[in-house]
Amino acid sequence: MGAVVVRWGATIRDQLVDPHDTGPDATIEGIRRLRLFLPLVMAINLGYALYFWLLIPPATNAITLRYNNLIGLIHVCSGLMLLVAYPFTQYFHQRPWRLPRFQKLLQVLLCVWALAFGISLALTDQLVGSNTTNYVLAAVVVGMMGLLSPLMALAMFGVSYLAMFLLLPLAQTDAEMLDMARSHSFSAVLISFAASLMLWRQHVSATLLRRQLTELAQRDPLTSLLNRGAFMQRAAYELVRARRYANPTGLLLLDLDHFKKVNDQYGHPAGDAVLCGFAALLRERLREADIVGRLGGEEYIVMLPSTDVAGAARVAEKILLGARRLRIVHDGVVISVTTSVGFTVSLPTDEVATLEELYLRADQALYAAKTAGRNCAERG
Known part of the structure; x- marks a missing residue:
C-alpha cells in the first residue's frame, strides 16, 4: 500500500x-x-x-x-x-x-x-x-x-x-x-x-x-563536440562579451600529428577511436566554461574565455602532455598520438579582435608548430 x-x-x-x-x-x-x-x-x-x-x-x-x-x-x-x-x-x-x-x-x-x-x-x-x-x-x-x-x-x-x-x-x-x-x-x-x-x-x-x-544539429556525430558552425556561433558571442568586459580570450587550433598513418595502418574504425579519445582528453583537460569544437577531420578548436597569453600557453602545454600520455586501445592494439597546437590571444588592447582574425592568427601559429617538427605549441 x-x-x-x-x-x-x-x-x-x-x-x-x-x-x-x-x-x-x-x-x-x-x-x-x-x-x-x-x-x-x-x-x-x-x-x-x-x-x-x-x-x-x-x-x-x-x-x-x-x-x-x-x-x-x-x-x-x-x-x-x-x-x-x-x-x-x-x-x-x-x-x-x-x-x-x-x-x-x-x-x-x-x-x-x-x-x-x-x-x-x-x-x-x-x-x-x-x-x-x-x-x-x-x-x-x-x-x-x-x-x-x-x-x-x-x-x-x-x-x-x-x-x-x-x-x-x-x-x-x-x-x-x-x-x-x-x-x-x-x-x-x-x-x-x-x-x-x-x-x-x-x-x-x-x-x-x-x-x-x-x-x-550542433554536435559532431562522432565526438559529440560542437561542430564547426555551432562553435563559430558560440565563439563569436563569447568574443562580443569579452570585448564588452575587456577580458582576454584565447583561441587554440589543434591538429593530430600524422593521423593519416593511423587510418592507413590500423583502419578507419581505429582512427575514429583515436578522434573520440582525443576529444575525451580535451573535455578532461579543459574547464567547463571553455568552448570546444571539431572543425573536421583531425582538427579541433578551443576558445578559452578570460584567459591571457600565459594561461593559454599553460592550457596548450597541458593538452600536449596529455596527448603524449594518451593511449587508445582498439581491437587489442594500443595506439599513441601527438598533436600540434597553434594558439593566440585576444587582448583588450587589440585593435582588431574579430573571430576571423583570431582564427587566422591561430592557423598561422599551427602551421609554425608543424614546421617546427610537430608535437609542440606555437603562439600567433
Missing part, C-alpha cells in the same frame, strides 16, 4: 512540476497564442458595447436597464484593457528573449483577465437567468490557449471557481438556479484544467524533442 501511495505521489508530482525548465518556452508560446486571439476579443467587446448601449431599444424595466448597462460597461473595460495589453504581446512576440519575468507576468495577467471577464459576465447574467456560458468559455480559452504550468493552472482555476462559488449568491437568489450555476462552473473548471494539463504535457514533449534536435 505504501509503495502504491509513493508511486501515485510521484506520478502527480511529475504531472504538476516542471523539472525540465520548459516554463519560459511555454510563456512565449502562450503569449503568442493569446496575441492572435486578442484582436478578435477586442472586436467582440466593441460590438457588444455598441449593441447594448446604442443599438437595442431602451429598456422597459430597471433590471433590464441595469443588465444592459453592466454588459456594455464590462465589454468597454475589457476592450480598453486589451488595447493596453496588445502592444506588450506584440513586443514580446518580436523579442522573445527580453524581460522573461515581465513576460510571465503578462501571461498570468491575460489569463486572469479572461477568467475575471467570464466571471463578470456570468454574474451579470444571473440578473436575468442562470447562464454561466461566459465563464465556461473563458475557462476553456485559458485552458486551451494560456499554456500555464500545471501548478499555476490549478491555482488559477481553483481561485476563479472559489470566486464564482462565493459571488454567485450575491447575484442569484433562486436556490435551484444557484446550484445549477455552481455545477456548470465546476464542470467547466475540471474540463479546462484537464485540457490545460494535456496541452502542457504536449508542450513539454515537443520542447524536449526540439531541444534534442537542436543539440544534435
Whole structure:
C-alpha cells in the first residue's frame, strides 16, 4: 500500500512540476497564442458595447436597464484593457528573449483577465437567468490557449471557481438556479484544467524533442563536440562579451600529428577511436566554461574565455602532455598520438579582435608548430 501511495505521489508530482525548465518556452508560446486571439476579443467587446448601449431599444424595466448597462460597461473595460495589453504581446512576440519575468507576468495577467471577464459576465447574467456560458468559455480559452504550468493552472482555476462559488449568491437568489450555476462552473473548471494539463504535457514533449534536435544539429556525430558552425556561433558571442568586459580570450587550433598513418595502418574504425579519445582528453583537460569544437577531420578548436597569453600557453602545454600520455586501445592494439597546437590571444588592447582574425592568427601559429617538427605549441 505504501509503495502504491509513493508511486501515485510521484506520478502527480511529475504531472504538476516542471523539472525540465520548459516554463519560459511555454510563456512565449502562450503569449503568442493569446496575441492572435486578442484582436478578435477586442472586436467582440466593441460590438457588444455598441449593441447594448446604442443599438437595442431602451429598456422597459430597471433590471433590464441595469443588465444592459453592466454588459456594455464590462465589454468597454475589457476592450480598453486589451488595447493596453496588445502592444506588450506584440513586443514580446518580436523579442522573445527580453524581460522573461515581465513576460510571465503578462501571461498570468491575460489569463486572469479572461477568467475575471467570464466571471463578470456570468454574474451579470444571473440578473436575468442562470447562464454561466461566459465563464465556461473563458475557462476553456485559458485552458486551451494560456499554456500555464500545471501548478499555476490549478491555482488559477481553483481561485476563479472559489470566486464564482462565493459571488454567485450575491447575484442569484433562486436556490435551484444557484446550484445549477455552481455545477456548470465546476464542470467547466475540471474540463479546462484537464485540457490545460494535456496541452502542457504536449508542450513539454515537443520542447524536449526540439531541444534534442537542436543539440544534435550542433554536435559532431562522432565526438559529440560542437561542430564547426555551432562553435563559430558560440565563439563569436563569447568574443562580443569579452570585448564588452575587456577580458582576454584565447583561441587554440589543434591538429593530430600524422593521423593519416593511423587510418592507413590500423583502419578507419581505429582512427575514429583515436578522434573520440582525443576529444575525451580535451573535455578532461579543459574547464567547463571553455568552448570546444571539431572543425573536421583531425582538427579541433578551443576558445578559452578570460584567459591571457600565459594561461593559454599553460592550457596548450597541458593538452600536449596529455596527448603524449594518451593511449587508445582498439581491437587489442594500443595506439599513441601527438598533436600540434597553434594558439593566440585576444587582448583588450587589440585593435582588431574579430573571430576571423583570431582564427587566422591561430592557423598561422599551427602551421609554425608543424614546421617546427610537430608535437609542440606555437603562439600567433
